[in-house]
Amino acid sequence: MRYRIDSSASRITVRAFAGGVLGGMGHNPTFLARDLAGEVEFDPGPPSASSVRLAVKSSSLGLLDSISDKDRREIERVTNQEVLESEAYPEVLFVAERVALTGSPGGPLQATLDGELTLHGVSRPCQVPLRIYPSGDMVRAQGETTLRQSEYRIDLVAVAGGMLKVKDEVKLAFDIVARPVAERQPAAGPTGDRRDGAGGVGASTGSTGNEAAS
Numbered sequence: 014m015r016y017r018i019d020s021s022a023s024r025i026t027v028r029a030f031a032g033g034v035l036g037g038m039g040h041n042p043t044f045l046a047r048d049l050a051g052e053v054e055f056d057p058g059p060p061s062a063s064s065v066r067l068a069v070k071s072s073s074l075g076l077l078d079s080i081s082d083k084d085r086r087e088i089e090r091v092t093n094q095e096v097l098e099s100e101a102y103p104e105v106l107f108v109a110e111r112v113a114l115t116g117s118p119g120g121p122l123q124a125t126l127d128g129e130l131t132l133h134g135v136s137r138p139c140q141v142p143l144r145i146y147p148s149g150d151m152v153r154a155q156g157e158t159t160l161r162q163s164e165y166r167i168d169l170v171a172v173a174g175g176m177l178k179v180k181d182e183v184k185l186a187f188d189i190v191a192r193p194v195a196e197r198q199p200a201a202g203p204t205g206d207r208r209d210g211a212g213g214v215g216a217s218t219g220s221t222g223n224e225a226a227s
Contacts, residue, residue, distance in 0.1 A: 016053040016152055016191035018067065024188040025049060025069065026077070030180040040078070042088060048073035053191045055145075055152050063112040065126055067189070072099035096167055097133060106131040107139065114145070121146055124154070135165040143187065154189045 025046040051067035072093050076085050093099045109128025116122035122145040130139035143156035161181045162169060170179045 014055060015194045016055060017194050018049065018051040018053065019151075019190045019192050020049050022190040023049060024186075026186045027074065028184045028186070030182065030184075031178070040080070043077045044074040044092065045077050046070075046073055047075050052194070053152060055147070055191075063114070065107070065109045065112070065128065067107045069105040070099075071097045071103055071105050091170060096162075096170055102132075102134050104131075107141075109141070116145075130160070132160075133165040133167050137164060141187070150192065152191045154191075155187060157184060157186045159184050 026043055027046070028041060028043045030041050046069045048070035049067065051065065053066075054064045056063055074089070074092055074097070076088055076092075078085075080088075107128055107130050109126035111127040113125045113127070114122050115124075124143045124145050126141040126143065128139055128141070129136050139158070139160070141156060141158045143154045146153040146155075159182050162179075162183060163181050169181060
């Protein structure tokens with residue numbers, strides 16, 4: 014079954030960690046992805062029939078922490094312009110076509126997504142563990158993973174002459190809600206006949222419209 018990610022109900026956060034000599038005094042900023050979209054093919058029966066495509070607009074990362082407006086603007090500017098270089102690399106994309114599922118029907122499923130993450134112009138294999146909660150009207154997936162910025166050719170931010178800098182590893186947390194995509198039905202003709210994709214009448218022929226087409 015095909016699902017579309019509900020961006021208003023979904024949440025992806027990215028947490029960075031302060032390091033260096035002054036790391037203990039540093040701020041560990043957490044960012045929220047405000048612009049995300051994607052689709053999920055989910056079938057708890059044969060996992061091979063499941064897949065995920067998730068895209069995040071890199072410039073949409075906004076700081077969640079309670080700090081001054083001046084500091085917020087500066088941190089977001091550095092993140093978008095100097096770290097992610099959002100103008101040159103506007104999208105972060107994760108695609109997984111290999112899904113391993115375990116768990117019993119009716120309860121949470123444990124899943125491992127084997128896919129590829131494209132970030133900062135670099136594509137690398139990425140494995141994401143998730144807990145999946147399927148229901149009749151949606152699928153919800155939650156989990157965490159980590160990545161190293163250096164693997165995606167991202168320069169680590171440093172201030173105070175290098176005494177305070179962001180560590181290489183960042184943590185990503187996911188809470189994704191996807192809802193079923195309604196299947197499109199063939200358009201009805203003037204007499205109620207269903208029309209095929211080419212615009213022809215696919216239900217009946219003849220002057221009376223009561224005889225089935227052979």
